[in-house]
Each structure stands twice: as structure tokens, then as C-alpha cells.
Amino acid sequence: MIVRWVCEKDKKKWIYPVERCIYCKGLIKKQISTKAKIVGITKVNISSPLHPIVPYNVILLEDEFGNRMPKKTMKDYRIGDQYSLEKAKTDSAVAMTKIKYDLGDALRHTLGLLRFKFEDFDNVLIKPSIIEPAYPYQAVDTNPQILDELIMLLKEKGISDILVAEQSMPGNDTVAAAKKSGILDVCLKHKIGVADLGKSEYVEKEHEGMRLEIAKEVFERKVINLPIMKTNSQVGISGAMENMIRVTSPKTQKELFDKDIEKTLPLFVKALPGFLTIGDAVSGMQGDGPTSMGEPAFLNILYASRDPVALDAVFAETCMFPLPKCLEEAKNLGVGKADIGEIEIVGDELDTAKFRLKSADREATPHSRIRLLDGKADPASFNGALKMCSSLIGIGGYELYLAIGRHFTQEQLHGKSRIVAYGSDAISVLKNRGIGVIVEIPENAYDAEKIMMLKSVIENKDKTSLK
Amino acid sequence: MGAYIKGVGMTRFDVDKRMSFQRINECVSEALESSGMKLDDIDAVFASSTDSGRNEERLKHQGPMLSSLFQKKMPILNVPAGCAGGGAALWDSINYLRSSGCSNVLALGYDTVASMTSEILTDEILMGGERIYEQTEGLNFPAQNALVAQQYMMRHNATEDDLALVALKNHENAFDNPKARFYRKNVTIDMIKNSPVVASPLRLFDCSISVDGAAAAIISRDKTDIEIAGSSLYTSRLSAFESEDMTTWEAASLAAKDAYEEASLTPEDIDFAELHDAFTPIELMSYEDLGFAKKGRGKELIREGITNINGKLPVNVSGGLKAKGHPISPTGLSQVYELVIQMRKQAGKRQVDNIRYGLAQNIGGVGTIATVHILKNLN
Numbered sequence: 001m002i003v004r005w006v007c008e009k010d011k012k013k014w015i016y017p018v019e020r021c022i023y024c025k026g027l028i029k030k031q032i033s034t035k036a037k038i039v040g041i042t043k044v045n046i047s048s049p050l051h052p053i054v055p056y057n058v059i060l061l062e063d064e065f066g067n068r069m070p071k072k073t074m075k076d077y078r079i080g081d082q083y084s085l086e087k088a089k090t091d092s093a094v095a096m097t098k099i100k101y102d103l104g105d106a107l108r109h110t111l112g113l114l115r116f117k118f119e120d121f122d123n124v125l126i127k128p129s130i131i132e133p134a135y136p137y138q139a140v141d142t143n144p145q146i147l148d149e150l151i152m153l154l155k156e157k158g159i160s161d162i163l164v165a166e167q168s169m170p171g172n173d174t175v176a177a178a179k180k181s182g183i184l185d186v187c188l189k190h191k192i193g194v195a196d197l198g199k200s201e202y203v204e205k206e207h208e209g210m211r212l213e214i215a216k217e218v219f220e221r222k223v224i225n226l227p228i229m230k231t232n233s234q235v236g237i238s239g240a241m242e243n244m245i246r247v248t249s250p251k252t253q254k255e256l257f258d259k260d261i262e263k264t265l266p267l268f269v270k271a272l273p274g275f276l277t278i279g280d281a282v283s284g285m286q287g288d289g290p291t292s293m294g295e296p297a298f299l300n301i302l303y304a305s306r307d308p309v310a311l312d313a314v315f316a317e318t319c320m321f322p323l324p325k326c327l328e329e330a331k332n333l334g335v336g337k338a339d340i341g342e343i344e345i346v347g348d349e350l351d352t353a354k355f356r357l358k359s360a361d362r363e364a365t366p367h368s369r370i371r372l373l374d375g376k377a378d379p380a381s382f383n384g385a386l387k388m389c390s391s392l393i394g395i396g397g398y399e400l401y402l403a404i405g406r407h408f409t410q411e412q413l414h415g416k417s418r419i420v421a422y423g424s425d426a427i428s429v430l431k432n433r434g435i436g437v438i439v440e441i442p443e444n445a446y447d448a449e450k451i452m453m454l455k456s457v458i459e460n461k462d463k464t465s466l467k
Numbered sequence: 468m469g470a471y472i473k474g475v476g477m478t479r480f481d482v483d484k485r486m487s488f489q490r491i492n493e494c495v496s497e498a499l500e501s502s503g504m505k506l507d508d509i510d511a512v513f514a515s516s517t518d519s520g521r522n523e524e525r526l527k528h529q530g531p532m533l534s535s536l537f538q539k540k541m542p543i544l545n546v547p548a549g550c551a552g553g554g555a556a557l558w559d560s561i562n563y564l565r566s567s568g569c570s571n572v573l574a575l576g577y578d579t580v581a582s583m584t585s586e587i588l589t590d591e592i593l594m595g596g597e598r599i600y601e602q603t604e605g606l607n608f609p610a611q612n613a614l615v616a617q618q619y620m621m622r623h624n625a626t627e628d629d630l631a632l633v634a635l636k637n638h639e640n641a642f643d644n645p646k647a648r649f650y651r652k653n654v655t656i657d658m659i660k661n662s663p664v665v666a667s668p669l670r671l672f673d674c675s676i677s678v679d680g681a682a683a684a685i686i687s688r689d690k691t692d693i694e695i696a697g698s699s700l701y702t703s704r705l706s707a708f709e710s711e712d713m714t715t716w717e718a719a720s721l722a723a724k725d726a727y728e729e730a731s732l733t734p735e736d737i738d739f740a741e742l743h744d745a746f747t748p749i750e751l752m753s754y755e756d757l758g759f760a761k762k763g764r765g766k767e768l769i770r771e772g773i774t775n776i777n778g779k780l781p782v783n784v785s786g787g788l789k790a791k792g793h794p795i796s797p798t799g800l801s802q803v804y805e806l807v808i809q810m811r812k813q814a815g816k817r818q819v820d821n822i823r824y825g826l827a828q829n830i831g832g833v834g835t836i837a838t839v840h841i842l843k844n845l846n
């Protein structure tokens with residue numbers, strides 16, 4: 001699909017959205033192609049940072065209006081061939097679209113490729129990612145523009161009963177996060193309520209030996225999951241599956257992590273009613289995500305699928321990450337497809353979008369001297385630990401390990417000294433395993449007390465215990 | 468008001484591990500020496516650099532760096548224009564000279580390209596292209612030029628052999644240019660035709676060679692032996708695929724038209740030229756954009772040897788970007804360097820005789836910005 005923004009009066013065309021003609025100040029019309037043929041091809045044999053896989057082809061498309069557009073492809077075409085995109089044949093297909101300036105068009109195009117009917121959606125729960133107060137450019141929370149476009153599209157399709165709901169990470173304020181991320185402004189603009197799922201009524205559900213408390217809205221509405229696609233130091237990536245964790249109560253979230261999130265996340269997703277995911281990689285995140293320790297990555301892609309496992313697997317492959325364990329587990333449990341070869345991908349070709357992003361360092365904290373020993377800690381402990389470290393930025397000292405959670409591997413602990421245990425899980429597990437720690441910091445201590453204890457250790461090289 | 472060239476300087480275009488300021492020192496010293504001037508005589512500087520320097524010298528505020536280097540307070544401005552940076556710096560210098568009433572202006576270009584091959588540098592260079600349609604769709608500069616070349620070849624029946632002839636001619640010229648990357652390096656037609664395909668139809672020897680370098684020219688209101696008869700700069704659309712005709716670069720043809728008008732000349736008056744052969748097909752297209760050949764007939768000039776060093780219109784006797792080297796911002800000024808030393812009969816074995824008018828064409832992006840300068844030999 002080739003789009004141009006046109007002023008018919010002045011016969012001017014732009015390749016990007018222009019609201020008004022700079023000559024006549026008149027409104028601009030979109031010129032959208034219905035067909036395109038291939039008028040040029042080059043096979044490229046040299047790699048570049050955004051295009052590490054060679055060879056690839058770039059075809060030059062020309063539409064019925066004479067507008068042209070280059071397109072990267074791994075397929076072989078001939079000059080004169082018609083170019084068209086096939087629509088999904090299976091329900092678990094993943095659609096991916098490289099955005100060409102216009103997010104609204106990209107969203108419509110992406111959803112249009114799926115086997116999906118808006119008529120099935122009468123009332124909708126949109127579940128964005130709003131994990132902490134962060135500006136849109138930080139790529140921590142869902143891009144507010146994609147939410148805006150989605151709400152406009154739903155309204156255009158006659159769906160007016162829309163609720164946006166999320167809860168931020170424990171220790172963060174959901175409303176403050178929604179405000180800073182720009183999500184709240186979008187909801188206010190559309191007069192749509194924002195619900196804090198941390199204060200929801202929950203439906204209890206027994207599933208695979210777990211007692212899950214899931215927000216009742218999930219069962220009352222059709223869910224559109226709208227995660228921002230990010231790296232995640234705990235489970236590899238934050239995307240379709242991880243984003244849904246926060247439709248549960250804080251108690252359930254702790255239980256999921258306590259029982260090993262990489263195993264329980266697929267089980268939990270299996271317990272949910274089916275949902276559609278739109279993966280926001282307008283600007284995804286690389287590095288030490290999922291919090292603002294990560295860095296924005298230029299991806300410029302939208303994903304969509306009714307199979308959250310497949311969508312996450314396609315994202316991981318886009319970033320050239322190994323398949324995260326929880327996706328492997330999900331595949332084995334039959335929650336969705338995770339083998340790239342088995343996933344039907346429509347729209348842009350996966351291989352044309354692949355380039356290596358920085359994965360998350362599992363030991364990273366905001367403080368350069370504090371390394372995290374993360375025993376798959378629950379979100380409250382994880383966020384609490386990072387906030388503690390953040391409070392000590394600027395304090396110099398000596399390296400230490402801050403242990404959280406309960407699922408430590410032998411490899412993780414091997415050769416480590418100067419360990420501080422944070423939270424009852426880490427305290428008890430390390431004690432049971434006979435691992436010596438300098439100090440135990442309970443999660444229910446006052447914030448100032450926690451920070452002072454950690455500061456005392458970081459500043460004193462020879463400290464072996466805190467008396 | 469007339470504008471004249473007093474002196475020129477350039478470093479050898481090569482892998483040059485020195486830092487930028489050392490290269491600047493060298494080429495500016497040469498330019499001053501050839502003008503019989505001192506740095507005190509310079510009233511302003513227009514410099515061009517793309518900030519592709521090594522880590523220890525990455526800098527956006529280039530003007531003050533030059534002020535520190537020259538130990539002088541004067542107007543100094545950086546005018547990055549991608550690969551057309553050198554031409555743009557010269558164009559700015561001429562216009563400033565004409566409008567400000569000052570006496571001498573230094574035009575300068577410098578970049579570090581070859582001695583720092585890294586992802587950072589590649590990304591910097593790719594940022595010369597549009598981000599959403601081009602960079603994300605794998606259109607690096609060879610690929611962009613390959614698509615243009617293909618359109619040109621299909622429409623005008625030019626062949627890969629024509630491209631090879633351009634490469635061969637420029638390599639033969641560079642053989643005798645001590646400042647060229649391919650100085651004293653033999654390149655044969657077989658090597659050219661059998662070189663690996665970079666982006667079809669372009670082979671390795673269809674692409675210019677990246678080098679480090681610096682080049683300078685001193686522009687003066689005092690009459691010298693070389694007059695700037697015409698100077699023009701045009702900017703067109705960012706992406707080649709936006710153009711109605713991808714095989715004509717409007718910025719280049721408009722700049723040429725203006726420069727000819729200013730000089731009261733026609734293309735037939737030009738005795739020799741330095742053209743922006745970043746990729747061999749661009750030299751063929753430039754023959755046409757500059758009026759040396761009719762549309763679609765540029766190939767005839769190379770087939771008939773008209774643009775060879777002993778032809779009627781020698782082109783790229785320095786070796787061009789192809790074989791002298793393409794350090795990005797200094798390129799346009801290195802073209803002017805060649806015109807000047809040819810006019811002053813200092814070109815040694817590659818000296819062209821009986822030259823009155825020389826033309827330099829410098830292009831940035833895929834035909835998106837172009838400068839044309841015409842020099843008149845008053846000797």
C-alpha cells in the first residue's frame with residue numbers, strides 16, 4: 001500500500017502526512033493505492049546495522065497513480081510483476097507492518113491482514129502497558145498515539161463501550177504513570193474511563209494448581225491487549241504474554257513469580273479468555289528493560305495476532321533474541337505457536353525487519369556498583385530493589401550483589417561475595433542454602449532504613465555483616 | 468563583483484590515521500602557501516564536515532574547534548551538506564565574499580571515513596537518506612544508486628560495459644595522481660567486470676572508494692589567474708523515488724543551468740570537468756544533466772572516448788571519487804583543487820592542455836543537493 005498526501009488544488013504531493021497545503025492552506029487528501037507493480041529490483045549483498053542479513057532484495061513499487069515506494073524483500077520478483085500481500089489463513093497468524101509515518105493507516109492495515117471481525121467486539125477492554133511514570137520517548141509504556149488511533153478505529157467501527165485498564169508495577173502509582181505516559185490525556189480526550197486493575201474486583205479461578213485472581217473486566221469484555229514490545233531482564237521479553245500478568249491481583253502476581261514465572265506465565269495465559277494483541281513497537285525497548293533502565297530502540301513496527309505466544313516469538317526473532325524459556329514452555333503446553341517456521345506471518349516479511357537489539361542484562365540495576373541477583377523475584381520485590389538502588393545513584397563505593405526472589409541457580413550464586421538479601425523470599429532461601437549475606441533487608445522496613453542499610457554496605461569494602 | 472581563487476590545498480586521499488585537525492593544518496597550509504598568504508589574511512571560514520570523526524573527536528560545534536586551531540576570532544560556520552559539503556562550503560564562501568565586503572574567505576572540507584569503519588559511522592552515513600521509506604527498507608546508498616542505475620540502463624540501453632568503461636577511465640587517471648587512493652595501482656577491465664556485486668547491477672568497482680581527507684580553497688576579491696565564472700547550488704527532493712524521472716537529477720541540472728547563465732557559457736565551452744562519480748552510472752547521468760550529452764546519450768561519450776584524458780572533454784582526470792577517493796565533505800573542494808592545478812599546469816603526467824573553462828559538479832544524497840562551479844583560466 002503506497003500512500004501520498006496530496007493537495008489537488010496545487011498539484012503537490014508529500015510522502016509524509018501534511019495537514020494543510022503550505023501553498024493554499026487547503027486540506028490534504030490521502031491518495032492510497034489499490035495495486036502496485038514492480039518497476040525496479042536490486043539485490044543487495046552488503047550488510048548495515050539495520051540490515052545484517054544479506055543478500056536481500058529491494059524492489060521499487062509503482063502504483064496506479066505513478067507513486068513509487070521501495071520495499072525490502074527476501075523473495076525473488078521480476079520487473080513487471082504485480083505486488084500484493086496475502087491475508088491470514090489461520091487464526092494464530094501474526095501480522096506485522098513497518099509503519100510509514102501514519103500510525104492510523106498502519107493499524108488499519110495490520111488488523112486488516114488478520115482473520116478478525118470488529119462485529120465480534122461489542123464492549124472492549126484495552127490493556128496497555130503503563131508500568132511506571134515515564135515519558136513516551138522512553139518507550140517504557142504503550143505509545144499514547146497508538147492507543148489514540150485504536151480508540152478512533154473502534155469508535156469508527158461503532159464500538160463505544162471502551163474501557164482502558166492497567167495497574168502499574170507495585171510501588172508505582174497507576175494514575176501518575178498514566179498521566180506521565182500520555183495515556184491519561186488520550187482517555188480524557190475520548191471521554192473513556194481508566195481503571196486501576198490493582199483495585200479491581202477479581203474473579204477467582206482454579207487452574208493447574210493455582211488460585212488465580214483475575215480482574216472481572218477480563219471476563220466481561222473483549223480484551224485488546226496493547227503492550228509495548230520490550231526487553232525484560234526477568235523473562236526475556238515483555239510483550240503479549242507478560243503484559244497480561246497485570247490483569248491479576250497483586251497476590252496472584254506474587255504467586256505466579258513465586259512458583260517460577262517462566263513456568264506459570266504460560267499456564268496463566270492459558271486460563272484467560274481469548275484476546276487480541278496489538279504489539280506496539282513504534283519505538284520498542286532494548287537493553288535493560290522493562291523499566292526505564294532500558295533504552296528506546298528504533299523498530300517502527302506494529303504487530304497483531306490472536307496468538308500471544310506467536311506474536312512474542314515473532315518479536316523475539318525480529319530482535320534476533322533466542323526464544324525465551326516461557327515461550328518454549330507455552331509451546332509445549334499448547335498455549336500457542338512458538339516455532340517461527342510454524343507461524344503464519346502476514347504483511348512485512350520477518351527476515352526483512354530483523355536486526356540485533358541489545359538484550360537485557362539480568363544483573364543490571366540503576367547503580368553501577370550494585371548488581372542484581374534476581375531469583376525471579378515478584379514485581380513488588382523487583383521494583384522495590386531497583387528503586388532502592390536508584391536512591392543511591394551518586395554514592396560511590398564497592399561492588400555488592402543485591403539478591404531478590406527465590407529461584408536462584410547455582411551458576412548465579414557461584415563465586416559471589418558481598419551479598420545483600422532483600423525481601424523475605426531471598427532471606428529465607430539463601431539462609432536455607434547456607435549462603436552468607438552481609439545484611440538482610442526485609443521488604444516491610446521503612447524506605448529510609450532500607451536505603452541506609454544498603455548505603456552502609458556499598459560504602460564499606462570490608463563489611464561482612466551489619467550489626 | 469568578481470570572485471577569484473587564490474590557492475588550494477588537499478591531503479592525499481587515503482586511509483589517514485591522523486586526527487582531523489592535523490589534516491586540516493596540512494591542506495590549509497598548502498592553500499595558504501599556494502596563495503602567498505598567511506592565516507591572518509583570512510576573514511572568514513566556511514567549513515563542511517559530517518561529524519563522522521573517530522570517537523575522540525566527535526564534535527557538533529566545529530566552528531569553535533577551527534577557531535581554536537587557527538587561533539583566530541572570525542566568522543566560522545559549519546555547512547554540512549552530506550557528500551556535497553565541499554561544494555556547499557565553496558558556494559557559501561563565494562556568496563559571503565560577495566555580500567560582506569571582506570577580502571578572503573577560506574572554504575574547507577574534512578572528514579574521517581576510511582580509518583573508522585564502524586557501525587556508528589555506517590549509521591551516520593545512512594542518515595543522509597530518508598529514515599522511514601529508505602533506511603528501514605534496506606536502501607543504503609549503493610542500493611539507492613543501483614535502483615537509479617537500473618532505471619537509467621533500462622530506459623537508455625546503457626550496459627554494464629559502459630559502467631566498466633567509466634571505472635576504467637577514472638582508475639587510469641588516478642594512476643598518475645599522487646593524491647589519489649589508487650595512485651600507482653593498476654586496475655584492469657577484467658578486475659572491474661569480475662568484481663563482486665554490491666547491489667545489482669552495481670559491482671564493487673562501480674562504487675567510489677571511501678577515504679579520509681581534507682581539502683581547502685581560498686576565495687578572494689583580489690584578481691588572480693583563476694576566476695570563479697559561475698557558482699550555483701540547488702536542493703531537490705530527499706528521496707530519488709519521489710522524483711518523476713529518477714534518471715535526471717533536477718538539482719544537478721538546475722545548478723548547471725544557473726552556473727552556465729552566470730558565466731554566459733554553454734556546455735560546449737567547457738574544456739574539462741570533475742564530476743561526482745560516487746557510482747559509475749552517475750557519471751553517465753551527469754554528462755546529460757550538465758548538457759554534455761543529450762538525454763540518454765551519455766553512454767556515447769564514454770564509448771567514444773570523448774571523456775578520456777586525451778578526449779575532447781576530459782572528465783575526472785584526478786581519478787574522480789571512484790579512484791581518487793570520496794571522503795564525503797572534502798570531495799567537492801578536491802574537485803576544485805584539480806581544476807586549479809590543471810589551470811596552473813601543475814598536474815604532472817595527467818596535465819590536460821589548452822584549458823580555459825573547467826567545471827566541478829558535487830552531489831549530496833541521491834541527487835538531492837548539487838553544486839556546480841565553473842572556473843575560468845585567465846592565464
